[in-house]
Amino acid sequence: MRRNFVAGNWKMHGNRAMVRELLDGILAEVDQIEAPPAMAVIPPAILIPQVAERVAGSAIEVGAQNVCDQEGEGAFTGEISGAMLQEAGCRYALVGHSERRALYGESDALVGQRALAALGAGLTPIVCVGETLEERDADQTEGVVQRQLQAVLAATGADRARDLVIAYEPVWAIGTGRTATPEQAQAVHAFLRTQLGSAAPDVTILYGGSVKADNADALFGMDDIDGGLIGGASLKADQFLAICRAAAA
Numbered sequence: 087m088r089r090n091f092v093a094g095n096w097k098m099h100g101n102r103a104m105v106r107e108l109l110d111g112i113l114a115e116v117d118q119i120e121a122p123p124a125m126a127v128i129p130p131a132i133l134i135p136q137v138a139e140r141v142a143g144s145a146i147e148v149g150a151q152n153v154c155d156q157e158g159e160g161a162f163t164g165e166i167s168g169a170m171l172q173e174a175g176c177r178y179a180l181v182g183h184s185e186r187r188a189l190y191g192e193s194d195a196l197v198g199q200r201a202l203a204a205l206g207a208g209l210t211p212i213v214c215v216g217e218t219l220e221e222r223d224a225d226q227t228e229g230v231v232q233r234q235l236q237a238v239l240a241a242t243g244a245d246r247a248r249d250l251v252i253a254y255e256p257v258w259a260i261g262t263g264r265t266a267t268p269e270q271a272q273a274v275h276a277f278l279r280t281q282l283g284s285a286a287p288d289v290t291i292l293y294g295g296s297v298k299a300d301n302a303d304a305l306f307g308m309d310d311i312d313g314g315l316i317g318g319a320s321l322k323a324d325q326f327l328a329i330c331r332a333a334a335a
């Protein structure tokens with residue numbers, strides 16, 4: 087279902103004390119957002135139970151930063167299954183974040199399998215796609231995001247496109263302070279929508295990459311940008327809340 091949505095990817099940040107302080111700050115004001123977007127925080131896996139317990143009953147939902155590509159249980163050291171994440175209180179799982187692709191060698195095919203496993207466990211995959219600066223400069227942006235998205239649709243079946251959230255995150259804009267302009271982002275979002283067939287009007291497509299309180303309005307004002315996947319700014323309650331307000335309907 088297409089809707090306004092803001093998700094905070096905490097990456098490998100936080101501890102139990104930080105969770106208390108950050109969520110206290112967010113929960114103190116989140117109810118005052120009028121016509122709020124859907125909102126989620128995505129902590130490191132070890133902090134998921136603490137976060138899930140704290141946000142229970144609030145408008146904030148929980149996601150995981152990754153999910154095992156295998157369903158069921160088994161000999162997959164270091165992995166966490168979708169069912170485990172679901173039981174711990176997650177509704178979402180990121181798949182294919184550029185840091186996973188670049189630093190941990192995750193292939194398009196593996197990302198597709200992770201998305202499929204997430205769906206199998208009743209989680210909504212947030213599928214990250216995006217080009218590097220070299221690829222953008224070589225005019226390959228559309229080809230890259232098309233390849234990444236099609237690999238996921240090939241694994242899940244195109245008929246599951248409606249059950250995905252897509253996050254366009256140009257690698258050159260992540261953690262760099264260099265945001266895509268609203269027009270640059272909109273162009274890729276519109277292209278991604280053309281890749282979704284009959285599901286196109288129903289799919290939530292987020293922008294990620296140095297979204298801050300002061301640029302969120304302009305980005306979220308574009309026709310095909312439904313909200314944001316927020317890294318650094320999601321670690322500060324006032325910034326996260328301001329970005330959620332910018333995504334309010």
Ligand code: PGA
Nearest residue numbers: 260261295296316317318
């Ligand atoms: P950033 O990260 O907002 O810190 O650029 C976004 C992301 O990687 O999801």
